[in-house]
Amino acid sequence: MKYLENIRKNAVILIGILIIVLYFVLKDDFKSIIDTLLKANLIWILIAICFIILYWLLKTMCLFMITREYSKQIKFKDIFKLTLITQFFNGITPFSSGGQPMEVYYLSKLGIKATKGTNIILQNFILYQMALIVHGLIAIFLNYKFHFFEEIFLLKELTLIGFAINTLVGIVLLFISFSNKFNRGIIKIIINLCYKIKLVKNKEDTTEKWMDRLNEFHDSATLLVNKKELFIKGFVYNFLGLAFFYILPLFVIYGMGYFDINAIQTITSSAYVLIIGSFVPIPGGSGGIEFGFTQFFGNFIKGPVLAASLLVWRFITYYLGIILGAIAINFFKGDVKKCE
Secondary structure (H helix, E strand, O other): OHHHHHHHHHHHHHHHHHHHHHHHHHOOOHHHHHHHHHOOOHHHHHHHHHHHHHHHHHHHHHHHHHHOOOOOOOOHHHHHHHHHHHHHHHHOOHHHOOHHHHHHHHHHHOOOOHHHHHHHHHHHHHHHHHHHHHHHHHHHHHHHHHOOOOOOHHHHHHHHHHHHHHHHHHHHHHHHHHOHHHHHHHHHHHHHHHHHOOOOOOHHHHHHHHHHHHHHHHHHHOHHHHOHHHHHHHHHHHHHHHHHHHHHHHHHHHHOOOOOOOHHHHHHHHHHHHHHHOOOOOHHHOOHHHHHHHHHHOOOOOHHHHHHHHHHHHHHHHHHHHHHHHHHHHHHHHHHHHHO
Protein backbone atom coordinates (compact mmCIF):
# COMPACT_ATOMS: atom_id res chain seq x y z
CA MET A 1 0.00 0.00 0.00
CA LYS A 2 2.82 2.39 0.86
CA TYR A 3 4.43 1.72 -2.54
CA LEU A 4 1.13 2.49 -4.30
CA GLU A 5 0.82 5.70 -2.30
CA ASN A 6 4.30 6.75 -3.47
CA ILE A 7 3.28 6.06 -7.07
CA ARG A 8 0.18 8.22 -6.63
CA LYS A 9 2.21 11.02 -5.05
CA ASN A 10 4.74 10.94 -7.88
CA ALA A 11 1.90 10.89 -10.43
CA VAL A 12 0.35 13.98 -8.82
CA ILE A 13 3.74 15.74 -8.85
CA LEU A 14 4.19 14.75 -12.50
CA ILE A 15 0.79 16.13 -13.48
CA GLY A 16 1.51 19.35 -11.61
CA ILE A 17 4.85 19.77 -13.38
CA LEU A 18 3.20 19.00 -16.73
CA ILE A 19 0.65 21.75 -16.19
CA ILE A 20 3.37 24.25 -15.25
CA VAL A 21 5.48 23.29 -18.28
CA LEU A 22 2.48 23.56 -20.62
CA TYR A 23 1.70 26.99 -19.22
CA PHE A 24 5.20 28.34 -19.86
CA VAL A 25 5.44 26.71 -23.31
CA LEU A 26 2.04 27.92 -24.52
CA LYS A 27 1.57 31.25 -22.72
CA ASP A 28 3.36 33.54 -25.21
CA ASP A 29 1.84 32.37 -28.49
CA PHE A 30 -0.92 29.88 -27.74
CA LYS A 31 -2.85 30.27 -31.01
CA SER A 32 0.19 29.97 -33.33
CA ILE A 33 1.49 26.91 -31.45
CA ILE A 34 -1.88 25.16 -31.65
CA ASP A 35 -2.16 26.03 -35.36
CA THR A 36 1.32 24.55 -35.94
CA LEU A 37 0.30 21.35 -34.14
CA LEU A 38 -2.95 21.05 -36.11
CA LYS A 39 -1.10 21.48 -39.43
CA ALA A 40 1.61 18.95 -38.54
CA ASN A 41 2.44 16.27 -41.12
CA LEU A 42 1.39 13.02 -39.46
CA ILE A 43 3.67 10.90 -41.64
CA TRP A 44 6.77 12.50 -40.09
CA ILE A 45 5.25 12.11 -36.62
CA LEU A 46 4.59 8.41 -37.28
CA ILE A 47 8.23 8.00 -38.39
CA ALA A 48 9.29 9.57 -35.07
CA ILE A 49 7.05 7.08 -33.20
CA CYS A 50 8.65 4.23 -35.17
CA PHE A 51 12.06 5.43 -33.99
CA ILE A 52 11.07 5.37 -30.31
CA ILE A 53 9.78 1.82 -30.85
CA LEU A 54 13.12 0.90 -32.46
CA TYR A 55 14.86 2.39 -29.42
CA TRP A 56 12.77 0.20 -27.08
CA LEU A 57 13.34 -2.88 -29.26
CA LEU A 58 17.12 -2.41 -29.25
CA LYS A 59 17.11 -1.98 -25.46
CA THR A 60 15.04 -5.16 -25.27
CA MET A 61 17.46 -7.04 -27.53
CA CYS A 62 20.39 -6.21 -25.25
CA LEU A 63 18.56 -7.18 -22.06
CA PHE A 64 17.15 -10.33 -23.69
CA MET A 65 20.60 -11.40 -24.87
CA ILE A 66 22.07 -11.04 -21.37
CA THR A 67 19.09 -12.72 -19.69
CA ARG A 68 19.33 -15.73 -22.00
CA GLU A 69 22.78 -16.40 -20.56
CA TYR A 70 21.02 -17.22 -17.28
CA SER A 71 17.76 -18.76 -18.50
CA LYS A 72 17.00 -20.22 -21.94
CA GLN A 73 13.28 -20.27 -21.13
CA ILE A 74 12.97 -16.48 -21.22
CA LYS A 75 10.98 -15.19 -24.20
CA PHE A 76 11.58 -11.98 -26.13
CA LYS A 77 8.01 -10.77 -25.53
CA ASP A 78 8.54 -11.04 -21.76
CA ILE A 79 11.62 -8.81 -21.91
CA PHE A 80 9.90 -6.33 -24.25
CA LYS A 81 7.05 -6.13 -21.78
CA LEU A 82 9.60 -5.51 -19.04
CA THR A 83 11.17 -2.71 -21.12
CA LEU A 84 7.79 -0.96 -21.33
CA ILE A 85 7.12 -1.44 -17.62
CA THR A 86 10.54 0.07 -16.91
CA GLN A 87 9.55 3.16 -18.93
CA PHE A 88 6.64 3.64 -16.52
CA PHE A 89 8.62 3.26 -13.29
CA ASN A 90 11.58 5.28 -14.59
CA GLY A 91 9.18 7.98 -15.71
CA ILE A 92 7.45 8.48 -12.37
CA THR A 93 10.51 8.36 -10.07
CA PRO A 94 13.34 10.89 -9.54
CA PHE A 95 16.58 10.09 -11.39
CA SER A 96 14.72 7.18 -13.07
CA SER A 97 15.41 5.18 -9.90
CA GLY A 98 12.27 3.02 -9.91
CA GLY A 99 12.94 0.97 -13.02
CA GLN A 100 15.83 -1.25 -11.89
CA PRO A 101 14.17 -2.66 -8.72
CA MET A 102 11.08 -3.45 -10.80
CA GLU A 103 13.22 -5.22 -13.39
CA VAL A 104 14.80 -7.45 -10.72
CA TYR A 105 11.35 -8.21 -9.26
CA TYR A 106 9.88 -9.04 -12.67
CA LEU A 107 12.81 -11.32 -13.55
CA SER A 108 12.38 -13.12 -10.21
CA LYS A 109 8.77 -13.85 -11.18
CA LEU A 110 10.09 -15.35 -14.42
CA GLY A 111 12.26 -17.75 -12.42
CA ILE A 112 15.56 -15.86 -12.16
CA LYS A 113 17.01 -15.50 -8.65
CA ALA A 114 17.31 -11.96 -7.30
CA THR A 115 21.13 -12.18 -7.20
CA LYS A 116 21.32 -13.15 -10.88
CA GLY A 117 18.58 -10.67 -11.75
CA THR A 118 20.60 -7.88 -10.12
CA ASN A 119 23.62 -8.94 -12.17
CA ILE A 120 21.61 -8.93 -15.38
CA ILE A 121 20.31 -5.43 -14.77
CA LEU A 122 23.74 -4.18 -13.70
CA GLN A 123 25.44 -5.58 -16.80
CA ASN A 124 22.71 -4.15 -19.01
CA PHE A 125 23.11 -0.74 -17.34
CA ILE A 126 26.92 -0.81 -17.72
CA LEU A 127 26.55 -1.39 -21.48
CA TYR A 128 23.98 1.42 -21.70
CA GLN A 129 26.19 3.75 -19.69
CA MET A 130 29.17 3.05 -21.94
CA ALA A 131 27.12 3.82 -25.06
CA LEU A 132 25.85 7.01 -23.39
CA ILE A 133 29.41 8.13 -22.63
CA VAL A 134 30.57 7.47 -26.20
CA HIS A 135 27.61 9.43 -27.58
CA GLY A 136 28.45 12.23 -25.16
CA LEU A 137 32.04 12.30 -26.38
CA ILE A 138 30.85 12.46 -29.98
CA ALA A 139 28.45 15.32 -29.15
CA ILE A 140 31.17 17.29 -27.36
CA PHE A 141 33.52 16.78 -30.32
CA LEU A 142 30.87 17.84 -32.84
CA ASN A 143 30.08 20.97 -30.85
CA TYR A 144 33.80 21.74 -30.52
CA LYS A 145 34.22 21.38 -34.29
CA PHE A 146 31.07 23.21 -35.46
CA HIS A 147 30.47 25.58 -32.48
CA PHE A 148 26.73 24.97 -32.32
CA PHE A 149 26.22 26.31 -28.79
CA GLU A 150 29.11 28.67 -28.14
CA GLU A 151 26.77 31.41 -26.84
CA ILE A 152 25.18 29.20 -24.17
CA PHE A 153 28.02 29.28 -21.66
CA LEU A 154 26.02 28.13 -18.58
CA LEU A 155 24.46 25.20 -20.43
CA LYS A 156 27.84 24.18 -21.82
CA GLU A 157 29.18 24.01 -18.27
CA LEU A 158 26.14 22.03 -17.09
CA THR A 159 26.60 19.63 -19.98
CA LEU A 160 30.24 19.02 -19.08
CA ILE A 161 29.23 18.42 -15.44
CA GLY A 162 26.51 16.01 -16.54
CA PHE A 163 28.93 14.18 -18.82
CA ALA A 164 31.47 13.93 -15.98
CA ILE A 165 28.81 12.51 -13.63
CA ASN A 166 27.72 9.89 -16.18
CA THR A 167 31.36 8.91 -16.78
CA LEU A 168 31.99 8.62 -13.04
CA VAL A 169 28.88 6.44 -12.63
CA GLY A 170 30.16 4.13 -15.38
CA ILE A 171 33.59 3.82 -13.74
CA VAL A 172 32.10 3.13 -10.30
CA LEU A 173 29.79 0.44 -11.71
CA LEU A 174 32.72 -1.29 -13.42
CA PHE A 175 34.73 -1.13 -10.21
CA ILE A 176 31.89 -2.57 -8.11
CA SER A 177 31.27 -5.32 -10.67
CA PHE A 178 34.83 -6.59 -10.88
CA SER A 179 36.54 -5.66 -7.59
CA ASN A 180 35.52 -8.53 -5.33
CA LYS A 181 38.03 -7.51 -2.65
CA PHE A 182 36.57 -4.00 -2.43
CA ASN A 183 33.01 -5.31 -2.22
CA ARG A 184 33.90 -7.80 0.54
CA GLY A 185 35.51 -5.02 2.58
CA ILE A 186 32.44 -2.78 2.25
CA ILE A 187 30.09 -5.64 3.22
CA LYS A 188 32.16 -6.43 6.33
CA ILE A 189 32.11 -2.77 7.42
CA ILE A 190 28.32 -2.57 6.98
CA ILE A 191 27.69 -5.86 8.85
CA ASN A 192 29.99 -4.81 11.73
CA LEU A 193 28.16 -1.50 11.99
CA CYS A 194 24.76 -3.22 11.97
CA TYR A 195 25.99 -5.67 14.61
CA LYS A 196 27.07 -2.83 16.90
CA ILE A 197 23.67 -1.11 16.68
CA LYS A 198 21.86 -4.45 17.22
CA LEU A 199 20.37 -4.74 13.73
CA VAL A 200 22.33 -7.98 13.17
CA LYS A 201 22.24 -10.71 15.81
CA ASN A 202 24.67 -13.31 14.47
CA LYS A 203 27.58 -11.54 12.79
CA GLU A 204 29.37 -14.71 11.59
CA ASP A 205 26.31 -16.31 9.95
CA THR A 206 25.26 -13.02 8.34
CA THR A 207 28.78 -12.39 7.03
CA GLU A 208 29.01 -15.91 5.59
CA LYS A 209 25.62 -15.58 3.91
CA TRP A 210 26.49 -12.24 2.32
CA MET A 211 29.92 -13.46 1.21
CA ASP A 212 28.27 -16.39 -0.59
CA ARG A 213 25.95 -13.96 -2.34
CA LEU A 214 28.86 -11.68 -3.17
CA ASN A 215 30.85 -14.55 -4.68
CA GLU A 216 27.85 -15.50 -6.81
CA PHE A 217 27.46 -11.85 -7.84
CA HIS A 218 31.14 -11.52 -8.74
CA ASP A 219 31.16 -14.77 -10.77
CA SER A 220 28.19 -13.56 -12.80
CA ALA A 221 29.58 -10.04 -13.19
CA THR A 222 32.56 -11.35 -15.15
CA LEU A 223 30.18 -12.46 -17.94
CA LEU A 224 30.86 -9.32 -20.01
CA VAL A 225 34.62 -9.85 -19.73
CA ASN A 226 34.57 -13.55 -20.56
CA LYS A 227 32.15 -13.25 -23.49
CA LYS A 228 33.53 -10.62 -25.84
CA GLU A 229 30.80 -11.18 -28.46
CA LEU A 230 28.11 -10.53 -25.86
CA PHE A 231 29.88 -7.34 -24.78
CA ILE A 232 30.27 -6.03 -28.34
CA LYS A 233 26.70 -6.84 -29.36
CA GLY A 234 25.29 -5.30 -26.17
CA PHE A 235 27.26 -2.11 -26.70
CA VAL A 236 26.19 -1.89 -30.38
CA TYR A 237 22.51 -2.41 -29.48
CA ASN A 238 22.66 0.40 -26.94
CA PHE A 239 24.69 2.70 -29.20
CA LEU A 240 22.26 2.26 -32.10
CA GLY A 241 19.28 2.62 -29.76
CA LEU A 242 20.57 5.94 -28.45
CA ALA A 243 21.31 7.07 -32.03
CA PHE A 244 17.67 6.41 -32.95
CA PHE A 245 16.54 8.23 -29.81
CA TYR A 246 18.78 11.23 -30.48
CA ILE A 247 17.77 11.65 -34.13
CA LEU A 248 14.04 11.34 -33.37
CA PRO A 249 13.49 15.13 -32.90
CA LEU A 250 14.53 15.66 -36.53
CA PHE A 251 11.37 13.94 -37.78
CA VAL A 252 9.21 15.79 -35.28
CA ILE A 253 10.62 19.12 -36.48
CA TYR A 254 10.12 18.07 -40.12
CA GLY A 255 6.55 17.24 -39.16
CA MET A 256 6.09 20.85 -38.08
CA GLY A 257 7.06 21.96 -41.59
CA TYR A 258 10.61 23.14 -40.79
CA PHE A 259 13.46 21.52 -42.75
CA ASP A 260 16.44 23.83 -42.12
CA ILE A 261 18.10 21.50 -39.58
CA ASN A 262 20.21 18.40 -40.18
CA ALA A 263 20.95 15.09 -38.45
CA ILE A 264 24.30 16.20 -36.94
CA GLN A 265 22.71 19.28 -35.33
CA THR A 266 19.83 17.16 -34.05
CA ILE A 267 21.95 14.35 -32.56
CA THR A 268 24.31 16.82 -30.87
CA SER A 269 21.42 18.85 -29.42
CA SER A 270 19.62 15.72 -28.19
CA ALA A 271 22.74 14.38 -26.49
CA TYR A 272 23.25 17.68 -24.67
CA VAL A 273 19.58 17.84 -23.62
CA LEU A 274 19.61 14.30 -22.19
CA ILE A 275 22.93 14.78 -20.38
CA ILE A 276 21.51 17.83 -18.56
CA GLY A 277 18.22 16.06 -17.83
CA SER A 278 20.00 13.09 -16.24
CA PHE A 279 20.79 15.01 -13.04
CA VAL A 280 17.52 16.94 -12.61
CA PRO A 281 16.02 15.47 -9.37
CA ILE A 282 12.42 15.42 -10.65
CA PRO A 283 10.57 12.48 -12.30
CA GLY A 284 11.54 12.39 -15.95
CA GLY A 285 13.89 15.34 -15.48
CA SER A 286 10.77 17.45 -16.06
CA GLY A 287 11.44 21.14 -16.35
CA GLY A 288 15.15 20.67 -16.98
CA ILE A 289 14.56 18.56 -20.10
CA GLU A 290 12.12 21.07 -21.57
CA PHE A 291 14.41 23.99 -20.76
CA GLY A 292 17.39 22.22 -22.32
CA PHE A 293 15.38 21.42 -25.47
CA THR A 294 14.33 25.03 -26.00
CA GLN A 295 17.86 26.32 -25.37
CA PHE A 296 19.79 23.87 -27.54
CA PHE A 297 17.29 23.38 -30.37
CA GLY A 298 16.52 27.11 -30.12
CA ASN A 299 19.81 27.66 -31.94
CA PHE A 300 18.22 26.19 -35.08
CA ILE A 301 14.45 26.69 -34.79
CA LYS A 302 12.37 29.47 -33.28
CA GLY A 303 8.87 30.50 -32.26
CA PRO A 304 5.79 28.24 -32.58
CA VAL A 305 7.74 25.51 -34.41
CA LEU A 306 10.14 25.15 -31.46
CA ALA A 307 7.32 25.01 -28.88
CA ALA A 308 5.18 22.61 -30.94
CA SER A 309 8.18 20.34 -31.61
CA LEU A 310 8.98 20.26 -27.90
CA LEU A 311 5.43 19.19 -26.98
CA VAL A 312 5.27 16.38 -29.57
CA TRP A 313 8.84 15.19 -28.87
CA ARG A 314 8.23 15.10 -25.12
CA PHE A 315 5.00 13.14 -25.55
CA ILE A 316 6.63 10.54 -27.82
CA THR A 317 9.82 10.08 -25.78
CA TYR A 318 8.36 10.33 -22.27
CA TYR A 319 4.59 10.25 -21.80
CA LEU A 320 3.97 7.58 -24.45
CA GLY A 321 6.32 5.23 -22.59
CA ILE A 322 4.52 5.90 -19.30
CA ILE A 323 1.13 5.19 -20.91
CA LEU A 324 2.26 1.96 -22.60
CA GLY A 325 4.12 0.91 -19.46
CA ALA A 326 0.99 1.36 -17.36
CA ILE A 327 -0.91 -0.85 -19.82
CA ALA A 328 1.88 -3.47 -19.75
CA ILE A 329 1.69 -3.64 -15.95
CA ASN A 330 -1.79 -5.17 -16.22
CA PHE A 331 -0.39 -7.94 -18.43
CA PHE A 332 2.48 -8.32 -15.96
CA LYS A 333 -0.06 -9.25 -13.26
CA GLY A 334 -1.09 -12.18 -15.44
CA ASP A 335 2.56 -13.28 -15.72
CA VAL A 336 2.88 -13.18 -11.93
CA LYS A 337 -0.14 -15.46 -11.50
CA LYS A 338 1.28 -17.93 -14.04
CA CYS A 339 4.67 -17.97 -12.34
CA GLU A 340 3.24 -18.38 -8.88
